[in-house]
Amino acid sequence: MPNDQLCVEALSALSGCKVELTTGPSQLTPQDFVNIVALKEFLKQEGFKELEYPSLGTLSVQDYDEQDMYSSPPALTEAPTELRTTVKINPQDFFHPQYNYDFTNIKDGNTTFLRGNEQYVRPCGWSRVALRVQQKYDGGDGWLGTGKDAWPVSYHGHNMDGSLILTRGADPKDDEPTFLDAAAASIVTGETRGRGVYSTPDVKMAQMYCKKFKSKVDEKTYEVVLQNRINPEKRTKCQREDVWLVYVPQGCNDVQTRAIVQESIRPYGLLLKQV
Template sequence: MYLDTNLKIEAVTALFGQVLKSYDEKTGITADLLSVGDFLLSTIIGKRQTFATELFIDEEKFFDPQYDYDFTDLSDTAECERGDELYKRPKGWYRMALKVKGKYPDGDTWLGPNGWRSHSVPGEWPVCFHGTSVDGARGIIKTHYKAGPRAEHGRGIYSTPDIHVAEEEKYAKTFKSEKTGKRYKVILQNRINPAMREICQRREDYWLVPVLEGTSAEREREIVERSIRPYGILIKEITDDDAGPVGLLETKETNNQEENQCQICYAM
């Protein structure tokens, strides 16, 4: 799958919930740039700063194409491990790598070395997937999966090691590209800190990073950065029969108080 600039920006827009544009220094525009850090926090815990009406992505600072990988026609079924956990590679998807190397103060060991290997290396984190966009989080917050005392498996940040769970329509974001006219699903590919993760007793394919009720916003951010780190956006073309509801790529006001209630939500 070949991804041009427009489709990549559309994919980020779908996850982020606000229309984004590619930033070009040659235009001379003083732009509000979306950082990788703000994007990751927004998609994981649904909290967003007050952003300008127009937001831009500096592709050179946001994406890291040397680590892109095309899984769309993957035929290798060999099992492999990451962080001493079974890693089933996302067959049928294309990974757009995010620029996260050097982002965290504890270094890059959590990512492990680049390239194909079947084994884990010391210090790397297991792979998990997170299929909820900001729009999805606002819908999920109304269900029994929401953060708080009624959360099904406990309050915190949810993800899954099974991409088939993450891509279910109730979790994954679907959008129709204005560029290609085709429909796509997008989810996040992450690494999760095994020291911060719990495996849910009734659903082993649900992984939980617990966050106690009443945790401050500053502490929530710290927990996120220590526990779950997206490093790629996975995108897959889907047929009309598979698509389900389609998210519109349009500018939305998402910063009101009610929407920001999803401090930590069921974010598969």
């Protein structure tokens, strides 16, 4: 399993911050990290350049490798250290090793798993570092379980811009002429209108938009994705079944938008895959 130093490198790649280990209390929680990743992408879609985040101040929503964001594979460069906000985390109160799981060599085949009475596509091929999120939310831990109160699993890649997903996400071999029409319709009709935070129940979809970084620990290259649970009452399914949206209404201020994300998406795993 990835060690703590590799994990902070992954968190740095996801958030755009310089994440460091400390023996003191963590400066941010796992929920803060999913907030930052989701809000930066949302604000970028809305045309903003900065995110104001409590305890951190002003964060740029642009990647320093932005010119390569749409290329494949993603760029491996990172922001100069002096330009990034430093965040300190204590692995003792941030990670939960008891629930780590190595899916690297697992193949589920036709086996079906459920979470929240919906199909759970396990992240086969990835290593999951568990985040310490038990007893951190009002209402207990039912959202994290397998019972009737459990929330479905979703995955979030670093660059999950809805317009990119809906136009790039199709199978290149699929010549269905209605796909782009359906994608466009999902942006402008109903309650979605494309405005909000995107995630997916399919880890392969998230991988298409994930962050890639070269580790200073072992000089190897990794991909990183967040594994979350999503509130089914706050989620809207787009016309593509593998794209989910948490809708953010027009007129919401920063505090309201952050509250919507916190009520809708809760992280519980940091996924890493060597490439």
